[in-house]
Amino acid sequence: MRIGVMIGSFDPISKQTIACARKEMKCQHLSLVLYVSEKQGILDQRNREKLVQKAIRPYRRMRIASKREADRALKRNAVLLNCDASDIEQQIRKGSYKNAAAGIGKELLQNGFYFEEIAEAHCSAHRYAHVKAMSALAVDLAKHSGVNPDKAWQAGMMHDITKRMDHSEAEQIMQNWYPQYLHLSENIWHSYTAVIWLRENLGMRDKDILHAIEHHTLGDGRTRLDRILFVADKTDPTRGYDAEKELNLCRRNLKRGTEIVKAEVKEYLQQKEGICVENTDSCTETA
Ligand SMILES: [Fe+2]
Ligand SMILES: [Fe+2]
Incomplete structure (x- = not known):
């Protein structure tokens, strides 16, 4: 089975990203590794990774990878998947938690993740x-x-x-x-x-x-x-x-x-x- 690689900031991971990943995995018969980029996000990389981990828990053929692993897989002919959901992620950061990947909503709420961004988006x-x-x-x-x-x-x-x-x-x-x-x-x-x-x-x-x-x-x-x-x-x-x-x-x-x-x-x-x-x-x- 070929490996698919998905790279993103996942800030936070969305329902649409999971749906896209599952579709590609099925169509191309892939197992998938996700690399959560170090690029500056609203949440730090560790928290974004924790959320991705929760979101992919039900899917046995998805796992998180380090940058090195992702690079190595790509050099060995892995498929680079593009499931860009940056617009959706922005909506989540403005308060549309329903677009967040299943299983992470509770985590977002418990930690007050994005509360400042939500308040700023809705207030003068x-x-x-x-x-x-x-x-x-x-x-x-x-x-x-x-x-x-x-x-x-x-x-x-x-x-x-x-x-x-x-x-x-x-x-x-x-x-x-x-x-x-x-x-x-x-x-x-x-x-x-x-x-x-x-x-x-x-x-x-x-x-x-x-x-x-x-x-x-x-x-x-x-x-x-x-x-x-x-x-x-x-x-x-x-x-x-x-x-x-x-x-x-x-x-x-x-x-x-x-x-x-x-x-x-x-x-x-x-x-x-x-x-x-x-x-x-x-x-x-x-x-
Ligand atoms: Fe008030
Ligand atoms: Fe007030």
Whole structure:
């Protein structure tokens, strides 16, 4: 049986790449070696290799090879396969995890792989700066509150992911999934639409993260991660005011600190815009 060689950055390996490889292997009766190039990727070579390893596990005639092995095979008349999927890989890096090779989605999510690229692709530059700063703050608060800092970072990176979703798409999601909140200000919808977007595009199922995102605007969640996300969202350094006193209180007593931040936000909005008379929650800050 001849050997086929596939060389790529596999950043990350896609469903289409596996399908193409299988087709070529069948048509040309090949066994396949894959060389994950050292070329700079978003993920380092080791992580890309780990993902390829997972993706090819079900296929007995596929294996990973070193550069030397791949070169040697090519010199001995191996078939060089071209299954370029760079466009698809780019889509995955922007949040279309469903195009990732079967078996690696869980790994992508658990490690938060490409979360920065996804957030950057879906946010304005200003919002992306906010998202990064608030995620770092959320990690800091999590470490002081006995909360998993990875979850805090992931929730922070994804909390505003649907802020730019167009009206009709957002309205459709609200009608389907959250009809009870349709009456709330449209600025608040992104807390709910984000949950659906993350489930559908990334396959995210982490209840703690999704719950915190769902409640980040109104601050009406009760878990520690809910509180952390709310506080970090309202006090991140890009907002340009000194919230160190409130943050220090949160580091010592998260529940008390969150109540103070929530009260201050309400007061600020009332003074600034003269709103929030009846239902303060429904017109709270929309960051
Ligand atoms: Fe938000
Ligand atoms: Fe935000």
